Amino acid sequence: MDSVDDTAAQLAKGVSYDEEIQSDSCSFLVVIIDLHSNGWLNKSQISLWKVLESLTVFLNAHLALNSSNELAVLGFNGLGARVLYSTTTAGKNADANDIANGIHLKGTMIRQFKKFDESVLSSIKAQIAEAKAKNVNGSTSVSGPLSLALSHLNRRIREKSSMRGHILIVSASGDDMGSKYIATMNTIFTAQKLGVPLDVANFGPPKSFLQQAAEFTQGSYLEFSEKDAEGLVHYFCSTFLVEPAVRKYVNMATKSNVDFSAVCFITKKILEIGYVCSVCLCIMQEIPEDNKCAVCHSQYE
Amino acid sequence: MDSDDEYVPNTRARGLTNAEGAYRWEDEYHRSWDVVQEDSGGSLAPAVNGIIDTAKRRKIKPMAPVHRGIIRNLVLVLDASLAMSDTDMRPTRFYSMISSASVFVTDFFSQNPISQLAIVVLRDGLAVLTSKLDGNPQTHLDNLAQLRKSQVSGQASLQNGLELANVLLSQTPQYNTREVLLVFGALMSNDPKPISQTIHKLVENKVRVKIIGLAAEVAICRQICTQTNMGESNSYFIALNEQHFQTLLSDSLTPIPVLKERESAAKSTDSAEPATAVRMGFPKRQLHSMSASLCACHQTLTKQGFFCPQCKAKVCTLPMTCPVCALTLIMSTHLARGYHHLFPLQPFNQTQGYKNPCFGCSVSLANRSQFECPKCHNIFCVDCDVFFHENLHNCAGCEVQNTDVQV
Ligand SMILES: [Zn+2]
Ligand SMILES: [Zn+2]
Ligand SMILES: [Zn+2]
Ligand SMILES: [Zn+2]
Ligand SMILES: [Zn+2]
Numbered sequence: 218m219d220s221v222d223d224t225a226a227q228l229a230k231g232v233s234y235d236e237e238i239q240s241d242s243c244s245f246l247v248v249i250i251d252l253h254s255n256g257w258l259n260k261s262q263i264s265l266w267k268v269l270e271s272l273t274v275f276l277n278a279h280l281a282l283n284s285s286n287e288l289a290v291l292g293f294n295g296l297g298a299r300v301l302y303s304t305t306t307a308g309k310n311a312d313a314n315d316i317a318n319g320i321h322l323k324g325t326m327i328r329q330f331k332k333f334d335e336s337v338l339s340s341i342k343a344q345i346a347e348a349k350a351k352n353v354n355g356s357t358s359v360s361g362p363l364s365l366a367l368s369h370l371n372r373r374i375r376e377k378s379s380m381r382g383h384i385l386i387v388s389a390s391g392d393d394m395g396s397k398y399i400a401t402m403n404t405i406f407t408a409q410k411l412g413v414p415l416d417v418a419n420f421g422p423p424k425s426f427l428q429q430a431a432e433f434t435q436g437s438y439l440e441f442s443e444k445d446a447e448g449l450v451h452y453f454c455s456t457f458l459v460e461p462a463v464r465k466y467v468n469m470a471t472k473s474n475v476d477f478s479a480v481c482f483i484t485k486k487i488l489e490i491g492y493v494c495s496v497c498l499c500i501m502q503e504i505p506e507d508n509k510c511a512v513c514h515s516q517y518e
Numbered sequence: 519m520d521s522d523d524e525y526v527p528n529t530r531a532r533g534l535t536n537a538e539g540a541y542r543w544e545d546e547y548h549r550s551w552d553v554v555q556e557d558s559g560g561s562l563a564p565a566v567n568g569i570i571d572t573a574k575r576r577k578i579k580p581m582a583p584v585h586r587g588i589i590r591n592l593v594l595v596l597d598a599s600l601a602m603s604d605t606d607m608r609p610t611r612f613y614s615m616i617s618s619a620s621v622f623v624t625d626f627f628s629q630n631p632i633s634q635l636a637i638v639v640l641r642d643g644l645a646v647l648t649s650k651l652d653g654n655p656q657t658h659l660d661n662l663a664q665l666r667k668s669q670v671s672g673q674a675s676l677q678n679g680l681e682l683a684n685v686l687l688s689q690t691p692q693y694n695t696r697e698v699l700l701v702f703g704a705l706m707s708n709d710p711k712p713i714s715q716t717i718h719k720l721v722e723n724k725v726r727v728k729i730i731g732l733a734a735e736v737a738i739c740r741q742i743c744t745q746t747n748m749g750e751s752n753s754y755f756i757a758l759n760e761q762h763f764q765t766l767l768s769d770s771l772t773p774i775p776v777l778k779e780r781e782s783a784a785k786s787t788d789s790a791e792p793a794t795a796v797r798m799g800f801p802k803r804q805l806h807s808m809s810a811s812l813c814a815c816h817q818t819l820t821k822q823g824f825f826c827p828q829c830k831a832k833v834c835t836l837p838m839t840c841p842v843c844a845l846t847l848i849m850s851t852h853l854a855r856g857y858h859h860l861f862p863l864q865p866f867n868q869t870q871g872y873k874n875p876c877f878g879c880s881v882s883l884a885n886r887s888q889f890e891c892p893k894c895h896n897i898f899c900v901d902c903d904v905f906f907h908e909n910l911h912n913c914a915g916c917e918v919q920n921t922d923v924q925v
Contacts, residue, residue, distance in 0.1 A: 298918045300880065357918075364914035368878030371905045399861060402854035403911045410628075410909060429851060479800040479850035489802070489827035490845070492795035493632075495589055495693040497860060498853045504795045515793030 243285040244381045244460060245373045247366040248276065249359070250301075251421075252294040252341065254348050256389035262420050263446045268387065269341065271449035273334055278454055280304075280333070287380075289369055290337050291362045294348045298362035301340040302333065303369070358397035359386065359427070363404035363415075370413055381461050382413035384436075389421040398426075405430045414464070416457045435464060483511050564885045571887040571900040587695035587776050588856050589796070590633035591651065592626070593683035594619065594699050598641040598665075599674035601704035601733065607760050611703050611732055614760055616666050619701075620659055622767045627655040629771045631837055631852035633694075636686050637661060638679055642672030643708045645682040651690070653837050674702065676738065677709035680716050680727070688723050693794040696725040698746075699770050702739060703732040713738060720746050726774065728753040730766045773859055798846045799827045801836065814841045858911035864892050866903050878902035878914045891915050 250272075257265040280286055289303040363384070370382035408415050414436035417427045423440065431438035437456050445452065459467055479488050481502040492501045497513035508517045596615060607614035619637075626635060635658055637649035649661035679700065687696040698720075707713070720727060720742075727746040729739045735756055743754040757763035801824035810819040814831040815838065823832040824847065831842040838847050866889035875882050876899035889903040890896070896915030898906070906913055 293918075303880065305880070360912060361914070361918040364910060364912045364917040365878065367910060368876075368902050368905065368914050369880065371909075372879035372881060372901060375901065397917070399854065399857045400912045400917055402851065403858055405851075406628075406855055407910045433851065479853075488800060490797065490799050493798050493853065495794045495796055498588055498856050500850065500853065501795065510793065510795070517793050517795050 242379045243283050244383050245287040246279050246383045247289045248385045249291045249362040250387045251389045252292045252344055261443055271453055274450050275453035292344045293357055293362040296348055298365055302337045360397045360400035360404055367407055383461055385416045385457050388419045405433050408434045414461050567886055574900050574904050588773050590630050590695045591687055591690040592697040593636045593686055595638045595679045596701050597674045597703045598639045598670045599704050600670055602670045612670050615701055616662055618764050618767055620662050623655055623658045625771050631855045638682050640674040640679045643675045645678035651686050673708040674704045675709055676707035677713045677716050684719055687725050698727040700729045702729055705733050717742055717745050731756045798848055801825050801827055801847050863907055863911055866891050872897045876902055894919050
């Protein structure tokens with residue numbers, strides 16, 4: 218329980234705490250939702266609609282926490298990635314749009330929530346329907362939506378110095394993003410550089426890349442199985458809602474035994490000691506017999 | 519030296535001449551307000567935005583996929599002679615240099631994770647090893663912080679600095695790069711022997727020297743740079759101001775291309791030096807074990823750490839050379855940081871006339887410069903263009919569209 222004691226001590230000191238968390242700081246949350254048609258078919262996992270129910274509560278909470286908080290929702294499937302909702306574009310001509318879209322507020326409902334619920338859910342449905350109509354079964358790498366999310370964050374952080382970025386990946390589909398290793402790693406390093414934590418809510422099989430992504434950027438990686446279905450809102454709000462600046466003072470729920478093991482590029486075996494090509498940096502279990510790099514074909518001494 | 523005229527001071531310095539090689543003061547006078555043109559509606563906004571955008575893009579350089587030396591050994595030689603107490607950089611050249619060097623060290627290791635760095639300081643005619651060749655950024659930052667507390671004194675000796683750097687670098691493996699980055703504030707050097715001998719040694723050892731001058735061009739510096747870079751004259755610079763100095767430093771973050779001559783030699787003989795397979799360890803991490811144990815690197819009690827797969831010694835951070843068995847210990851993710859140098863993003867082309875917002879950040883592109891990715895043909899704003907090439911090393915358009923769709 219060391220960390221708890223530390224927290225108390227640090228909070229008591231109060232100095233660094235106050236410096237970090239300015240009263241005017243606000244956060245821009247980008248949610249990336251995996252909408253691959255085959256990702257949510259598994260019977261043993263929570264259904265997409267159940268997840269979205271909890272997610273909308275969480276996102277509304279994010280918007281309610283601070284009036285200058287911003288939000289963007291990205292969806293990606295076999296067709297690619299796209300922005301489904303963004304407060305920056307939605308906010309501009311709000312009233313005209315509301316009337317045009319036939320959105321009417323009921324009772325004490327906050328306009329932003331109502332609009333958000335309707336537009337997010339309808340665009341998610343549209344993206345799924347599109348993939349179904351075109352019969353697309355392939356998968357895209359998470360590097361696509363992550364690159365797009367980082368472009369948006371980069372702009373907002375640049376424009377407003379009190380803005381802090383934050384990404385949540387809602388992941389489901391079966392395969393990891395192995396095919397786009399370099400592009401995905403580039404996004405992780407950039408997120409780290411921008412100080413943007415990558416949170417992961419994983420509803421599918423374990424994903425080692427996303428675990429590393431969370432680990433590298435001080436985000437949280439959580440895996441959910443069917444038994445967590447009822448408590449999703451609680452998980453979301455108690456973990457992902459915590460502002461990035463406050464995180465180091467809070468014991469975050471996370472899976473911490475991250476596997477950083479290296480994989481041989483040729484045999485795909487996990488290595489503890491290996492050889493690294495000085496030209497292309499590929500990892501090999503043994504030096505090939507012909508003394509040539511299998512990837513870049515450089516001749517070794 | 520074969521002829522004397524190599525020592526004739528090269529006063530046609532970079533900063534003082536224009537594109538045709540004539541002196542600036544021989545130039546026709548440019549009126550900067552003539553550059554700004556009103557558009558058809560009489561507005562200046564497009565012209566002003568254009569100038570701002572050009573400034574932002576200046577840092578993007580076309581990156582051909584050339585063979586770069588990814589495992590680097592760099593000796594940072596810092597001038598701490600009296601010339602560095604000059605206040606043309608604030609608060610003084612010395613303090614400004616140390617601040618910039620600290621940023622450089624941090625960025626160097628984030629972009630060149632398996633490289634090593636040493637810091638040498640020139641003062642009182644001596645070269646002092648301040649931070650020995652090591653792959654741990656924190657020790658260098660601590661040493662720079664110590665250096666900040668010291669005083670500038672005496673004269674600088676180029677020769678002693680280069681000799682020391684040469685000794686440090688000659689111990690490093692052949693497949694690594696051997697580089698010297700020298701910050702030189704003085705206009706003269708206090709050398710014990712003819713410096714040509716030192717230059718010969720550097721050339722022999724394949725050490726490449728880059729010099730950033732803070733005052734004015736010095737002929738011997740240009741000569742050192744040219745001779746150690748196989749006659750290429752693009753490694754000697756004079757910093758015009760603090761910002762320019764930082765830009766010059768950050769140019770050294772990207773691994774240097776392997777020199778053509780060396781590369782072609784490698785290809786023709788097929789068994790020359792460049793490529794080697796380096797044995798490295800990928801340690802397992804132990805988090806929050808129940809009992810604390812001593813680490814091999816600092817001899818302090820810690821509860822977490824990484825265990826060397828070869829000798830089971832515990833170290834605190836990665837990357838590091840195992841203090842017990844000298845195996846290079848890294849994470850596979852550290853290697854991944856180097857990959858983008860191997861697959862650089864193509865520069866975007868400037869276009870105009872698109873009505874849609876920026877594909878990356880959805881900002882409106884009306885009256886703004888627009889840039890097209892040559893691969894995916896999406897249009898981006900200047901900020902995204904700079905962001906992709908400087909930080910992300912991905913094109914959001916390519917990543918989003920490049921799917922392996924199985925229809
Ligand atoms: Zn190779
Ligand atoms: Zn230690
Ligand atoms: Zn060891
Ligand atoms: Zn943009
Ligand atoms: Zn592109």
